[in-house]
Amino acid sequence: MSATMNAPISGSSTAPALFDLDWRRIGTWGGLCALALILVSLIGMPVGLDRRMIIEGRLSLGYLALLWMPLLFGYVVSKRVVLEGVETPDPGARDVLAGFCTGVLAGLGPVLLILGIDNFNLREPLVNWGPPLLEQLTFGRGIGFGIVAWFGIGAVLGLLGSALHVLPKDVRRVISFVIYGLLSISVLEAVISDLSEGFGLESLTDEMYARRGGLTVKSSVIVAVVFGVFSMLMKGRVKSATSRYKELQGEERKRASMMLFSGVAVLCIVLPLFLGKIVNELLANVGLFLLLALGLNIVVGLAGILDLGYVAFFAVGGYTTAVLTSAESPFFAPELHFGFALIVVVMMAGLTGLVIGAPVIRMRGDYLAIVTLGFGEIIRLLFMSDWLKPYFGGAQGITNVPPVDLGFAVVTGIDPRSVFYLVLIFCILAIYVSWRLQGSRLGRAWMAIREDEQVAEAMGINTVNAKLMAFVVGAMMAALSGAVLAAKVGSVFPNSFMILVSIIILVVVIVGGMGNIAGVLVGSFVLIGVLGGPRQPGLLQEFQSYKLLIYGALLVFMMLQRPEGLVPSARRSQELHQEEFLQDAWLKGEDHDTEEAAVAAAAGGSEETGEQA
Amino acid sequence: MTATINRKSARRVSKVDRFLTFIRVFLVSLIVIGAVAFLAQQFAPDNPFARWRNPDAMGLTADQFKGLLMSGLSQGAMYGLIALGYSMVYGVLGFINFAHGEVFMAGAMTGFIASEKFNANGLWQSNFLLCLVLIIIMAIGISTLMAVLMERVAYRPLRNSPRLIPLITSIGVSFFIQNAVMGLFGPASKSYPQLPEWLSKQRSILTFEIAGTKILVLVVAAVSMVGLWYLVERTMTGKAMRAVAEDKEIAALMGINVNRTIVTTFAVGGAMAGVAGILWGLLFRGVTHMTGFLPGIKAFTAAVIGGIGNLGGAMAGGVALGSAESVAPLVILEPLGVPGVSQLKDAVAFTVLVLVLLFKPSGLFGERLSAEDRA
Numbered sequence: 001m002s003a004t005m006n007a008p009i010s011g012s013s014t015a016p017a018l019f020d021l022d023w024r025r026i027g028t029w030g031g032l033c034a035l036a037l038i039l040v041s042l043i044g045m046p047v048g049l050d051r052r053m054i055i056e057g058r059l060s061l062g063y064l065a066l067l068w069m070p071l072l073f074g075y076v077v078s079k080r081v082v083l084e085g086v087e088t089p090d091p092g093a094r095d096v097l098a099g100f101c102t103g104v105l106a107g108l109g110p111v112l113l114i115l116g117i118d119n120f121n122l123r124e125p126l127v128n129w130g131p132p133l134l135e136q137l138t139f140g141r142g143i144g145f146g147i148v149a150w151f152g153i154g155a156v157l158g159l160l161g162s163a164l165h166v167l168p169k170d171v172r173r174v175i176s177f178v179i180y181g182l183l184s185i186s187v188l189e190a191v192i193s194d195l196s197e198g199f200g201l202e203s204l205t206d207e208m209y210a211r212r213g214g215l216t217v218k219s220s221v222i223v224a225v226v227f228g229v230f231s232m233l234m235k236g237r238v239k240s241a242t243s244r245y246k247e248l249q250g251e252e253r254k255r256a257s258m259m260l261f262s263g264v265a266v267l268c269i270v271l272p273l274f275l276g277k278i279v280n281e282l283l284a285n286v287g288l289f290l291l292l293a294l295g296l297n298i299v300v301g302l303a304g305i306l307d308l309g310y311v312a313f314f315a316v317g318g319y320t321t322a323v324l325t326s327a328e329s330p331f332f333a334p335e336l337h338f339g340f341a342l343i344v345v346v347m348m349a350g351l352t353g354l355v356i357g358a359p360v361i362r363m364r365g366d367y368l369a370i371v372t373l374g375f376g377e378i379i380r381l382l383f384m385s386d387w388l389k390p391y392f393g394g395a396q397g398i399t400n401v402p403p404v405d406l407g408f409a410v411v412t413g414i415d416p417r418s419v420f421y422l423v424l425i426f427c428i429l430a431i432y433v434s435w436r437l438q439g440s441r442l443g444r445a446w447m448a449i450r451e452d453e454q455v456a457e458a459m460g461i462n463t464v465n466a467k468l469m470a471f472v473v474g475a476m477m478a479a480l481s482g483a484v485l486a487a488k489v490g491s492v493f494p495n496s497f498m499i500l501v502s503i504i505i506l507v508v509v510i511v512g513g514m515g516n517i518a519g520v521l522v523g524s525f526v527l528i529g530v531l532g533g534p535r536q537p538g539l540l541q542e543f544q545s546y547k548l549l550i551y552g553a554l555l556v557f558m559m560l561q562r563p564e565g566l567v568p569s570a571r572r573s574q575e576l577h578q579e580e581f582l583q584d585a586w587l588k589g590e591d592h593d594t595e596e597a598a599v600a601a602a603a604g605g606s607e608e609t610g611e612q613a
Numbered sequence: 614m615t616a617t618i619n620r621k622s623a624r625r626v627s628k629v630d631r632f633l634t635f636i637r638v639f640l641v642s643l644i645v646i647g648a649v650a651f652l653a654q655q656f657a658p659d660n661p662f663a664r665w666r667n668p669d670a671m672g673l674t675a676d677q678f679k680g681l682l683m684s685g686l687s688q689g690a691m692y693g694l695i696a697l698g699y700s701m702v703y704g705v706l707g708f709i710n711f712a713h714g715e716v717f718m719a720g721a722m723t724g725f726i727a728s729e730k731f732n733a734n735g736l737w738q739s740n741f742l743l744c745l746v747l748i749i750i751m752a753i754g755i756s757t758l759m760a761v762l763m764e765r766v767a768y769r770p771l772r773n774s775p776r777l778i779p780l781i782t783s784i785g786v787s788f789f790i791q792n793a794v795m796g797l798f799g800p801a802s803k804s805y806p807q808l809p810e811w812l813s814k815q816r817s818i819l820t821f822e823i824a825g826t827k828i829l830v831l832v833v834a835a836v837s838m839v840g841l842w843y844l845v846e847r848t849m850t851g852k853a854m855r856a857v858a859e860d861k862e863i864a865a866l867m868g869i870n871v872n873r874t875i876v877t878t879f880a881v882g883g884a885m886a887g888v889a890g891i892l893w894g895l896l897f898r899g900v901t902h903m904t905g906f907l908p909g910i911k912a913f914t915a916a917v918i919g920g921i922g923n924l925g926g927a928m929a930g931g932v933a934l935g936s937a938e939s940v941a942p943l944v945i946l947e948p949l950g951v952p953g954v955s956q957l958k959d960a961v962a963f964t965v966l967v968l969v970l971l972f973k974p975s976g977l978f979g980e981r982l983s984a985e986d987r988a
Contacts, residue, residue, distance in 0.1 A: 039793065042796070042797055043793060043796030043797055044796050045796075124726075124729065124730075125726045125729070125797075125798055126797055126798065127797070127798060127799040128796070128797070304777070306777050306780065306781070308784075354632075358629050358632045358633060358636075359633060359636055359967060359970075359971060360970075361629065363970060363974065365776055365777050365780075366708060366709045366776060366777065366780050367917070367970060367974070369709070369777070369780060370709060370910065370913055370914075370966070371963075371966060371967060371970060373910065374910070374914075374963030374966055374967065375963070375967075377910075377959065377960075377963060378959075378960045378963050378964070381956065381957065381959055381960045382957075382960065384956070385953055385956045385957055385960075386952045386953025386956060387951045387952055387953055387954075387956075387957070389953075464629055468629070503784060503788065506781070506784070507785075510781065545796075546792070546796065548788055548791070548792045549788075549789060549792035549793055549796060551785075551788060552785045552786065552787070552788030552789030552790075552791075552792060553785070553789050554785070555781065555782070555784065555785025555788065555789075556767055556782055556785035556786055556789060559767075559771065559778055559779075559781055559782040559785065560767070560770055560771070560782070563774070563778060575775075576774070576775075576778075
């Protein structure tokens with residue numbers, strides 16, 4: 001990647017001829033895009049996602065899964081690396097031409113696939129090779145049309161992608177706002193129609209969305225215009241609002257934070273009342289995974305311990321609740337109330353955290369990851385085995401976990417709203433605990449260990465205890481989530497606790513932003529809410545069979561491009577970009593004063609965002 | 614002042630130490646009791662010690678034991694072949710390539726597709742050996758390609774980042790490949806065509822009743838191991854690999870192309886995993902997109918057992934792990950009165966990993982790591 005990135009800088013001082021392009025770079029990216037298009041098509045996304053409409057009759061999710069790629073690759077191919085001290089030429093016609101060529105090359109991918117499907121039969125190993133895909137790729141209008149169309153589409157999209165660099169900044173903003181707006185309004189269809197139904201505005205959504213799903217053409221134009229205008233109105237306001245918030249001191253800041261907090265709290269409590277069953281179910285799932293992610297955030301994000309067997313604690317929580325509350329528990333069935341069971345759950349989780357944590361705590365970070373993964377798998381295998389069947393019911397698990405009776409309300413899986421409220425309470429508790437822990441002595445010890453264990457030890461931190469505490473606190477949060485899951489579903493099975501769960505939570509934490517509570521919140525809402533959990537569907541239910549693929553790709557992409565996550569913790573991102581940061585500081589001036597000032601300024605910024613989180 | 618701090622921290626640490634000692638003693642006594650009970654059972658099935666835990670225990674006949682051992686060995690040889698990839702990459706780059714199991718799965722999958730085609734046009738029945746050589750070559754090709762691509766796309770940009778970053782990336786790569794393969798070839802289990810009679814029938818060698826397939830697996834594994842040994846110890850490429858594993862910067866100063874050597878390392882590891890994939894297909898016949906996951910982790914375990922970075926150790930560790938997980942459930946757990954022991958095979962493998970890391974974290978034959986990873 002680095003080789004291709006450096007290429008366009010060379011020979012920049014004189015304006016080169018229009019066709020003097022970096023053909024190698026275009027070939028690489030265009031070829032990659034073509035291959036990616038073929039791969040995605042053969043994996044079955046265009047056909048499988050075709051049912052879901054984004055804009056009625058015009059654009060389905062299936063086509064969207066293909067179309068975003070030429071656009072992105074066109075954007076990437078004409079992107080320039082801005083380096084200190086090297087003159088970067090202004091983007092111009094050459095870049096647009098490069099995007100165009102990339103797009104045409106990308107179009108070659110689907111074209112080859114169309115010709116291939118038409119002439120050969122590879123149905124045997126490749127399950128998606130066949131008429132439905134051909135039909136989809138040719139837009140149902142014959143081979144010739146498909147071939148021409150794909151070259152055209154590729155060229156136009158590549159051109160548009162690269163043209164984004166040429167357009168003025170404001171126009172770019174408007175365009176991106178419109179695209180995000182259209183997508184999110186379309187994806188949030190279920191939420192919006194539920195809400196409008198709750199407020200008695202069915203007629204509005206009937207107008208907005210087509211009967212088979214997706215925005216109508218008319219409403220998509222309106223949405224686009226609204227978002228375009230909105231983006232122009234909002235220009236600079238968000239930034240100034242946040243900076244004003246950051247500048248607030250003492251009492252005022254406290255008041256502003258309280259207002260913000262109570263606003264969010266009211267929204268969280270009131271909103272579910274207007275939402276239907278499906279969306280509330282979704283919210284409950286998001287809450288469950290948020291709780292898990294908050295726990296893992298402490299272990300991975302703060303203490304820097306990569307625990308891949310995190311699901312073990314989730315399982316312990318679920319099974320402890322089931323054994324203590326269910327009448328069907330095969331060996332020991334005290335049928336306690338959920339509240340009492342919860343106390344035992346937390347204690348069991350802490351104990352398991354210690355038992356699993358103690359042997360692994362002094363291992364190398366990567367060995368620890370694999371060993372914890374082993375533990376996670378061992379616990380599932382034990383719950384499933386015939387050996388422990390008399391105690392935990394084997395593969396059939398424990399059924400008939402009673403709903404939670406709170407006296408004034410009953411929390412059952414049939415009423416997802418109640419589950420959401422229960423989860424909300426635990427989540428708020430967990431957020432409060434993580435927030436207070438972050439700044440505490442223990443939290444600072446964790447961060448020190450994450451940055452450099454040996455130095456932390458030399459500073460007098462008892463690393464073994466601190467790391468064990470991270471395990472224990474994380475385990476408790478996971479176990480609470482497991483307890484709620486048991487009560488929600490009404491049963492526990494060993495197969496609900498696969499390693500997969502650990503990995504998905506890891507993706508949530510990493511995509512959101514390791515070590516940042518706000519990041520974890522964003523991560524779980526975006527990923528679990530839209531794509532869904534290991535078994536739970538999200539807003540885009542059609543993604544069910546592709547979401548693990550997307551999770552994997554996201555994990556790789558984030559690690560390569562933005563290891564600090566969508567909403568980075570300032571300190572963590574400094575750690576990850578330390579080298580670049582120092583280079584920048586070095587380039588800015590020979591004298592060390594500026595360097596130190598830059599470091600200090602960044603550190604000050606980090607503290608503020610840390611507090612905000 | 615310092616003295617009190619020292620004493621305090623020493624005391625705190627020792628709590629964990631005491632717990633670790635307890636775990637060690639507990640696990641070892643479990644193994645010893647199990648093994649003694651097994652022996653007691655073998656000598657006198659009615660003795661009270663054997664009856665105490667498991668009244669229904671039958672014990673094993675000599676043939677059963679040999680059979681278990683042989684299947685353990687052949688499976689272990691496969692683990693060993695996969696483990697080589699983990700071990701070499703860890704030795705050179707210092708991170709666990711979690712996606713290496715997927716490279717193995719790709720080899721098995723390639724073998725399935727190719728053998729299915731050969732089966733359709735009759736070559737599989739008429740000239741099995743030719744087919745075998747062809748599918749091994751194809752699997753090596755695909756697996757090598759995959760490993761090299763992986764390195765180029767996902768790991769090279771992360772060469773100098775903190776140790777856990779490439780590990781997390783490789784988890785993502787592993788997930789991506791698993792699910793891409795599921796999307797491409799469907800989720801159903803695919804089964805290799807029937808092996809010819811002369812290969813799959815039981816043979817008796819030195820009183821060992823052993824299926825021909827297992828002999829084939831052992832032979833191919835041994836041949837690949839010798840080839841790898843020759844490559845690493847006797848060629849210039851191998852010398853470069855060892856130099857890069859020792860110290861990348863010094864190796865670069867000596868005129869070694871570090872990037873190319875790292876790619877070679879991935880390629881060789883991938884080739885070994887490809888061979889293992891074919892052997893897996895021949896031995897178990899069923900392949901799915903999840904085939905690579907557990908064997909991958911177990912192979913890593915094998916690499917740790919033998920001492921990571923140590924190639925002979927990886928192979929020995931694989932064989933040790935394979936036999937342990939096939940013999941231990943019946944020899945140790947069954948006499949202890951655990952029912953349904955065959956389900957606990959995987960749990961045994963992970964317990965072996967924990968045991969090795971508790972007793973001898975550097976593996977049985979010592980680890981060989983680069984200078985910067987030794988800390």
